[in-house]
Amino acid sequence: MVLPRFxxxxxxxxxxxxxxxxxxKNSNVRLLAGGTDLFVDIRKKILPEHLPRCSGCxxxxxxxxxxxxxxxxxxxxxxxxxxxxxYVDESTISIGAMTxxxxxxxxxxxxxxxxxLAQGADSLGSPLVRNRGTIGGNIANARPAADTFxxxxxxxxxxxxxxxxxxxxxxxxxxxxxxxxTVLKKNEFITHxxxxxxxxxxxxxxxxxxxxxxxxxxxxxxxxxxxxSDDLKGIEKARIALGAVGPTPILATNAMNxxxxxxxxxxIFNEASKLAAKDAKPITxxxxxxxxxxxxxxxxxxxxxxxxxxxxxxxx
Amino acid sequence: MKKHITLNVNGKDHELLVExxxxxxxxxxxxxxxxxxxxxxxxxxCGVCTVLMDGVPTFSCLVLAIQASGSEIVTIEGxxxxxxxxxxxxxxxxxxxxxxxxxxxxxxxxxxxxxxKNPSPTEKDIRKALSGNLCRCTGYQKIVDAVLAAxxxxxxxx
Numbered sequence: 001m002v003l004p005r006f007x008x009x010x011x012x013x014x015x016x017x018x019x020x021x022x023x024x025k026n027s028n029v030r031l032l033a034g035g036t037d038l039f040v041d042i043r044k045k046i047l048p049e050h051l052p053r054c055s056g057c058x059x060x061x062x063x064x065x066x067x068x069x070x071x072x073x074x075x076x077x078x079x080x081x082x083x084x085x086x087y088v089d090e091s092t093i094s095i096g097a098m099t100x101x102x103x104x105x106x107x108x109x110x111x112x113x114x115x116x117l118a119q120g121a122d123s124l125g126s127p128l129v130r131n132r133g134t135i136g137g138n139i140a141n142a143r144p145a146a147d148t149f150x151x152x153x154x155x156x157x158x159x160x161x162x163x164x165x166x167x168x169x170x171x172x173x174x175x176x177x178x179x180x181x182t183v184l185k186k187n188e189f190i191t192h193x194x195x196x197x198x199x200x201x202x203x204x205x206x207x208x209x210x211x212x213x214x215x216x217x218x219x220x221x222x223x224x225x226x227x228x229s230d231d232l233k234g235i236e237k238a239r240i241a242l243g244a245v246g247p248t249p250i251l252a253t254n255a256m257n258x259x260x261x262x263x264x265x266x267x268i269f270n271e272a273s274k275l276a277a278k279d280a281k282p283i284t285x286x287x288x289x290x291x292x293x294x295x296x297x298x299x300x301x302x303x304x305x306x307x308x309x310x311x312x313x314x315x316x
Numbered sequence: 317m318k319k320h321i322t323l324n325v326n327g328k329d330h331e332l333l334v335e336x337x338x339x340x341x342x343x344x345x346x347x348x349x350x351x352x353x354x355x356x357x358x359x360x361x362c363g364v365c366t367v368l369m370d371g372v373p374t375f376s377c378l379v380l381a382i383q384a385s386g387s388e389i390v391t392i393e394g395x396x397x398x399x400x401x402x403x404x405x406x407x408x409x410x411x412x413x414x415x416x417x418x419x420x421x422x423x424x425x426x427x428x429x430x431x432x433k434n435p436s437p438t439e440k441d442i443r444k445a446l447s448g449n450l451c452r453c454t455g456y457q458k459i460v461d462a463v464l465a466a467x468x469x470x471x472x473x474x
Binding site for chain 2: 002003004005006007008010034035036039040043074076078102125126127128129131132213214215
C-alpha cells in the first residue's frame with residue numbers, strides 16, 4: 001500500500017465542508033481537490049530525495065523533500081457541484097474552485113476575458129494532470145511557479161474562502177506567504193475566484209520558460225495585464241506578476257508603477273522589463289541559476305507585455 | 317474501515333468493499349484482475365495507469381477507488397469488440413507502435429479520448445494529447461502514425 005491510512009469524507013455542499021472542518025479542527029485534516037499534488041505529497045517516498053518539487057524553495061528548506069505528515073482525514077471536494085463551473089455576469093467572472101484546468105483551457109469565457117489564465121492553464125502539467133487538477137487546488141498549494149496562480153495575480157483576482165465563521169475575500173496577490181504557505185486559516189477553504197470583467201481596451205498574457213513543453217515546472221514565468229486609455233495610446237493600468245523568482249508569486253510593482261500613465265512604446269516596455277527584473281528575487285536551484293532567471297525575467301516580461309498589448313489593440 | 321462502492325468498469329457494475337486509501341489502479345488490477353492498466357511512477361508523470369473516467373483520460377494512480385464510485389470507467393480491456401480489435405489497437409500493431417508495450421494501454425486510451433473529441437486531429441493535436449503519456453521505446457513517431465491511421469479508419473467507419 002503506497003498511501004498511508006486515512007478516512008475520506010465526501011461532503012455534497014459547501015456548508016457541509018464548513019461543518020466538517022469545524023468538527024475536525026483538532027485533527028490532521030487535508031482537503032482533497034484534484035489530488036495531483038496531494039497524493040504525491042502524502043505517499044510514502046521510496047527515495048529520501050525523491051522529487052524536490054518546489055521551484056523557488058530555498059535548498060535548505062525542508063518543504064519539498066520530507067514527506068508530509070500523513071493526514072488522518074481527507075475531505076474530498078469532488079462531489080460538490082456548487083464548487084464547479086465558470087460564470088460571467090455584468091461586471092465579474094467567477095470560477096469555482098473545483099473547476100478543472102482542462103475546463104479552463106476549453107472555456108470560451110476564460111479565453112475571451114482572461115487570456116493570461118487560459119495560457120497558464122494550457123501550459124500546466126500534461127493533459128492528464130489538467131483533467132484532474134483544479135484551479136482551487138493549484139492556488140491553495142501556493143507554489144511560487146503555479147501556472148494558474150501567477151495569471152490570477154496578474155489579473156487581480158480575488159480568492160473567496162468560506163468557513164464556519166463566514167466568508168471572506170482575499171486578493172490573490174496577498175494570498176501566499178511562502179512556498180506552500182497561505183493566509184488561509186485552518187478551517188477555511190477556497191470556494192471560488194472572482195475577476196473583474198473589463199469592457200474592452202484590455203489584454204493579458206502569460207508565458208513560462210521551461211526545459212520541456214509538458215510536465216514541467218517553470219524556470220520562470222510572467223503574467224501581465226494591460227488596460228489602455230480611451231484613445232488606446234496610454235496605459236491606464238498595468239499588472240505584472242512573476243513566477244518562480246521568489247518564495248511566492250511576486251508583483252513587479254516598480255515596473256507596474258513605471259508603466260501606469262505612460263504611452264505604450266517599445267522603449268517603455270524595454271524599461272519596464274528591466275525594472276521587473278529588479279523586482280524579482282530569484283535563487284539558484286536545480287532548475288536554473290539566479291543569474292539566468294534575472295536575465296529571463298526581462299526577456300519574458302517584454303514578450304508578455306507585447307502580447308498583452310496586441311490583444312488589447314485587437315479587441316477594438 | 318472499509319466502504320461499499322459500486323464501480324462501473326467497462327460497462328459492468330462491480331460491488332466492492334474497499335479501504336478509503338486504496339487507489340483506483342490497485343482496485344482495477346488486484347480486485348478486478350484487469351492488469352492491462354499498468355502501474356508506473358505512481359505520481360502522475362508517466363501516464364501508464366491511464367483509464368477513461370466518464371470519457372476523460374485520468375491517472376488511476378492519483379484517484380481513490382471511492383472517488384471513482386458512480387463514474388463510468390473504461391480500461392484497455394473494454395475497447396475491443398470481443399475478439400475484434402479496436403481500430404486504434406490494430407493501427408498500433410500495424411505501425412509498430414508497440415515495442416515493450418508498457419505505455420500502450422495508456423497511449424491508446426488517451427488517443428481514443430482525443431479521437432472521440434476530435435475525429436480529424438493534426439499531428440500536433442496528437443502530440444499534445446499524448447504529452448502526458450511517456451514512451452521510452454518508440455520515439456513517439458510510430459505512435460503518432462498509428463493514431464493518424466486509426467483516425468482515418470474510424471472516420472471511414474463513421
